[in-house]
Amino acid sequence: xxxxxxxxxxxxxxxxxxxxxxxxxxxxxxxxxxxxxxxxxxxxxxxxxxxxxxxxxxxxxxxxxxxxxxxxxxxxxxxxxxxxxxxxxxxxxxxxxxxxxxxxxxxxxxxxxxxxxxxxxxxxxxxxxxxxxxxxxxxxxxxxxxxxxxxxxxxxxxxxxxxxxxxxxxxxxxxxxxxxxxxxxxxxxxxxxxxxxxxxxxxxxxxxxxxxxxxxxxxxxxxxxxxxxxxxxxxxxxxxxxxxxxxxxxxxxxxxxxxxxxxxxxxxxxxxxxxxxxxxxxxxxxxxxxxxxxxxxxxxxxxxxxxxxxxxxxxxxxxxxxx
Amino acid sequence: xxxxxxxxxxxxxxxxxxxxxxxxxxxxxxxxxxxxxxxxxxxxxxxxxxxxxxxxxxxxxxxxxxxxxxxxxxxxxxxxxxxxxxxxxxxxxxxxxxxxxxxxxxxxxxxxxxxxxxxxxxxxxxxxxxxxxxxxxxxxxxxxxxxxxxxxxxxxxxxxxxxxxxxxxxxxxxxxxxxxxxxxxxxxxxxxxxxxxxxxxxxxxxxxxxxxxxxxxxxxxxxxxxxxxxxxxxxxxxxxxxxxxxxxxxxxxxxxxxxxxxxxxxxxxxxxxxxxxxxxxxxxxxxxxxxxxxxxxxxxxxxxxxxxxxxxxxxxxxxxxxx
DNA sequence: TATGATGGCGTTAGCGCTAACAGCAACGGG
DNA sequence: CCCGTTGCTGTTAGCGCTAACGCCATCATA
Numbered sequence: 001x002x003x004x005x006x007x008x009x010x011x012x013x014x015x016x017x018x019x020x021x022x023x024x025x026x027x028x029x030x031x032x033x034x035x036x037x038x039x040x041x042x043x044x045x046x047x048x049x050x051x052x053x054x055x056x057x058x059x060x061x062x063x064x065x066x067x068x069x070x071x072x073x074x075x076x077x078x079x080x081x082x083x084x085x086x087x088x089x090x091x092x093x094x095x096x097x098x099x100x101x102x103x104x105x106x107x108x109x110x111x112x113x114x115x116x117x118x119x120x121x122x123x124x125x126x127x128x129x130x131x132x133x134x135x136x137x138x139x140x141x142x143x144x145x146x147x148x149x150x151x152x153x154x155x156x157x158x159x160x161x162x163x164x165x166x167x168x169x170x171x172x173x174x175x176x177x178x179x180x181x182x183x184x185x186x187x188x189x190x191x192x193x194x195x196x197x198x199x200x201x202x203x204x205x206x207x208x209x210x211x212x213x214x215x216x217x218x219x220x221x222x223x224x225x226x227x228x229x230x231x232x233x234x235x236x237x238x239x240x241x242x243x244x245x246x247x248x249x250x251x252x253x254x255x256x257x258x259x260x261x262x263x264x265x266x267x268x269x270x271x272x273x274x275x276x277x278x279x280x281x282x283x284x285x286x287x288x289x290x291x292x293x294x295x296x297x298x299x300x301x302x303x304x305x306x307x308x309x310x311x312x313x314x315x316x317x318x319x320x321x322x323x
Numbered sequence: 324x325x326x327x328x329x330x331x332x333x334x335x336x337x338x339x340x341x342x343x344x345x346x347x348x349x350x351x352x353x354x355x356x357x358x359x360x361x362x363x364x365x366x367x368x369x370x371x372x373x374x375x376x377x378x379x380x381x382x383x384x385x386x387x388x389x390x391x392x393x394x395x396x397x398x399x400x401x402x403x404x405x406x407x408x409x410x411x412x413x414x415x416x417x418x419x420x421x422x423x424x425x426x427x428x429x430x431x432x433x434x435x436x437x438x439x440x441x442x443x444x445x446x447x448x449x450x451x452x453x454x455x456x457x458x459x460x461x462x463x464x465x466x467x468x469x470x471x472x473x474x475x476x477x478x479x480x481x482x483x484x485x486x487x488x489x490x491x492x493x494x495x496x497x498x499x500x501x502x503x504x505x506x507x508x509x510x511x512x513x514x515x516x517x518x519x520x521x522x523x524x525x526x527x528x529x530x531x532x533x534x535x536x537x538x539x540x541x542x543x544x545x546x547x548x549x550x551x552x553x554x555x556x557x558x559x560x561x562x563x564x565x566x567x568x569x570x571x572x573x574x575x576x577x578x579x580x581x582x583x584x585x586x587x588x589x590x591x592x593x594x595x596x597x598x599x600x601x602x603x604x605x606x607x608x609x610x611x612x613x614x615x616x617x618x619x620x621x622x623x624x625x626x627x628x629x630x631x632x633x634x635x636x637x638x639x640x641x642x643x644x645x646x
Numbered sequence: 647t648a649t650g651a652t653g654g655c656g657t658t659a660g661c662g663c664t665a666a667c668a669g670c671a672a673c674g675g676g
Numbered sequence: 677c678c679c680g681t682t683g684c685t686g687t688t689a690g691c692g693c694t695a696a697c698g699c700c701a702t703c704a705t706a
Contacts, residue, residue: 003685005664013683035422036362038660040691042481045359047423048596050403055391056601061384068405080373080403082391096400099358100370206588235588242590262585265558278379300513326655328694362694363661504669 006289007032015211039101048078048288049097049105053085056262060108061278063130063217066281067106074289087111094120104288106130106281126291129283131174133309140309141284141289145175148273148314149182152227155271155316157190159235159323161225161253165216167209167237171230176201177230179257183227198223202233209236217244217252224252225322231256231263234270238321248276253322268320275314331356362424371401371611372420373493374426376408376485383431386453389553389604390429399426427611429453429604442515449614451607454497455634461633462614464591464607471596472505473580475550478594478639480513482646484548484576488521488539490532490560492552499524502580506550516595521546525556532559533566540567541577547575548645554579554586557593561644567593571641576645590641598637606633 006014007022014022025031038046050067052060064080071078079102081093081258090112095107104126110117117134121127129140154166166183169176180199187194197220202212209228213236217223228234236258239246248254248268256263259274325342329335330345337345346466348354362368373390373646374381387403394401394465404416420428427449433440440457452463479487489506492499510517520543525535532551536559540546546557551557557579564571571577571591580585582597 002664002687006685009664013685015684018684032422034424034662035365035419036359036368036424037691039359039665040357040363040662040693041664043691047402054388055378056381056385056388058379058381058384061381062379065377065404068403072405072416077402077404077423078535079400080387080527081400082388082395093395096398097354098356099355100400101357101530107541169381222390224627236404260584262588266588267584324692325657325694331692336655338654341654357692360661361694363663363692364694366661586665 007150007151037251043101044103045156046076047100047102048076048285048292049081049100049102050078050108051081051083051090051093051097051105053111055080055082059258063108063281063284066278066283067285068281069278070282070289072284073075078291082222083111085111087113087116091116091120094123098123103300104128104292106284106288107132115233123297128288128291130280130284134206135211137308139287141280141287142279142309143175143176143275143312143314144184144311146182148257148275149179149184150186151182151226151316152179152257152273153183153186154226154316156225156253156255156322157186159253163191163198163219163222164225164227165200165221165223167212167216167226167228167233168199168201169204169233171201173204173229175257179229181228188199193246195220204230204232206232206239209233210239211236213240214243214314215235215255216248217241226252226254226258228254229271230259231260231272234272234321238266238268240269249320250323255316259317260280262319264319271322272317272321273314274317275312280312283312332467337587341579345350348618349500366424367426368424369399370423371399371424371427371608372425373401373403373431373614374404374406374413374416374420374428376406376520378403378405382581385600386431386604386607387604388599389601391604391637392601393605393612397435397610406434408434410439414439414443417446427451427615429607429611430454430455448618449611450634451614453603453607453610460631462610464603464610465632466491466598466603467634467636469508470501470634471503471551471580471598472507473509474505474608474625474637474639475502475580475596476506476509477612478641479548479550479576479645480509480515482576486513486521486543486545487515488523488543488548489522490535490539490544490549490556492527492553492556492609494524496527496552498580501554502550518543525552526556527553529562532556533562534559536560536563537566540564540569549575551575551577554581554583554593554595557595557644558585558589561589561591561593572643572645578639578645582636586640587642594642594645595640596637597640598635603635606635 004022007019015082048071053206055061068078083090100264105124106128108130110132121138133140143198200212200216202208226237234254241252246252256270256272259272263272327338327345328340371394378384379618391401402565406413416448431450431453433455444461456463456611491503525531525536549560560577564575569575579593579595582595586593586595
């Protein structure tokens with residue numbers, strides 16, 4: 001029995017002959033070692049938790065893909081949990097993952113209060129946060145939204161636009177704030193005028209984007225470009241321009257964010273700011289597994305302390321709506 | 324220890340006083356029973372496997388959502404696995420799920436050969452197939468594509484169309500075949516002429532849809548309507564019509580399949596045939612848990628034998644492209 | 647009063663693995 | 677010839693839980 005274990009885990013010394021014999025029997029019996037018995041004995045389960053608001057949201061679906069791929073490559077399986085943006089449910093799934101004794105957790109866009117988040121983080125052997133920060137010493141992967149805002153704004157300024165509007169998305173949105181900040185920075189550094197009325201909050205949907213764009217364009221006819229919170233809002237803005245008889249990009253240039261699939265399919269195709277969501281997930285699971293391994297194999301505080309906070313840089317995809 | 328177990332699982336007789344005392348201690352210690360130790364003892368892990376080609380594909384993401392929701396509601400956690408449409412990888416993840424001793428598996432669009440599929444199905448306590456059949460006695464949830472094809476075709480016929488083209492998608496596609504069959508049935512029952520050249524296969528992308536639509540419309544100018552394999556192809560057809568100067572829906576009506584998010588956002592908005600992907604997942608996990616429980620609690624062949632094959636009925640969403 | 651039939655709780659064993667150590671050959675250097 | 681060393685394999689104990697049983701009170705029934 002012990003020898004079998006040694007063969008299967010490839011650890012310890014076993015003669016080639018015995019190894020061969022064991023492998024044959026294993027093959028013949030179709031024997032599969034029980035991961036859960038092993039987990040009980042070793043205190044490592046080879047499982048990770050992935051907590052997202054909603055896997056049906058393409059953003060998180062792609063992140064999940066990145067996470068799963070990385071985990072699979074290293075022999076881990078991942079538990080998928082949806083929180084529905086509900087903090088109570090989030091706590092609940094985190095609890096169930098704890099009972100399942102996962103080796104680590106990737107926690108996306110947590111809606112937990114700072115204290116609850118801290119408690120949750122402490123409860124696990126390893127945690128990586130995505131799109132949410134919690135102090136310097138907890139591993140985190142975020143999108144550099146300020147840079148995104150700067151890229152979009154800088155591109156438009158470079159094309160000669162001076163009066164640039166901003167559909168800033170939901171008031172509480174972290175990414176919206178960051179993008180707006182980038183916009184402000186770039187406008188300021190180009191010494192361009194900024195008007196508060198050029199900034200219009202809106203819901204994150206095409207319809208709400210359309211309405212907000214109508215308000216903005218009617219109220220401030222001088223605008224020649226619009227930066228939109230995300231691509232759905234940008235699509236709404238496109239519809240608004242059509243309604244107002246304003247040509248895109250001739251009369252109004254439009255830039256979106258995220259590069260969702262529709263972005264390339266609407267007419268005119270959207271110029272948009274993208275970050276690889278797949279990479280977001282891949283980096284997160286990379287950080288996580290690094291920590292899991294350190295915890296697992298070298299319990300002695302390795303102190304190799306890799307970067308705890310990774311900020312992914314977005315890039316601008318230039319298409320017809322703002323060439 | 325045994326009493327604690329009884330309290331936590333709510334089974335067996337425990338006095339109210341003792342229960343209270345146990346619960347207090349559990350609370351104070353922040354004790355979490357180990358799911359894996361329990362799993363080892365009971366041979367039930369409270370975990371399910373979900374195997375999909377690619378979670379980044381919105382179709383499967385929504386199915387996954389349905390599955391996860393149903394599982395969560397019943398206290399199960401789900402392992403997410405991507406196969407990348409690669410049979411070898413599919414076998415591999417199925418193996419790892421087996422080692423994790425999942426209580427059941429939802430297997431989506433399996434690319435396995437019939438024998439491999441059968442072996443995989445036999446290896447688990449419970450399996451439900453989605454979008455793939457494997458004999459009458461293995462539980463399955465599928466989309467009624469024939470009905471979908473009939474709905475799309477019937478709608479067009481009802482609007483007076485007589486010459487209806489069909490962009491039938493990839494040659495090997497199961498759903499494409501079904502939809503085409505529905506088309507044939509409906510055309511026949513309306514005693515309409517059918518031409519082989521009205522049927523044009525194509526890849527499942529917008530670009531390939533565009534090219535196929537160009538071929539079809541140029542070759543058969545008499546067509547007044549196009550049924551498209553899916554919405555992406557339909558978007559391509561829309562572009563093709565624009566290129567050919569043919570108004571949609573005035574000169575050509577277009578119907579797609581799936582109702583992906585773009586469908587409502589393009590102009591004109593797409594008439595399309597939709598089935599709730601969320602429900603697909605929900606039904607699958609429903610069937611699965613039914614079987615898991617039967618296996619688990621009443622080992623005696625309950626023979627309650629609920630329907631093994633569920634076919635979900637699609638519905639037509641009428642929008643501007645084929646009013 | 648003897649006789650079950652409970653209700654409440656403890657004991658024992660074992661789920662399937664692995665860590666840690668123990669044993670035993672064979673071998674080479676002193 | 678002894679002793680350490682290395683290479684291979686077996687033994688023991690225990691990971692944290694629960695199934696199955698056993699034991700003792702208590703209580704209603706014959």
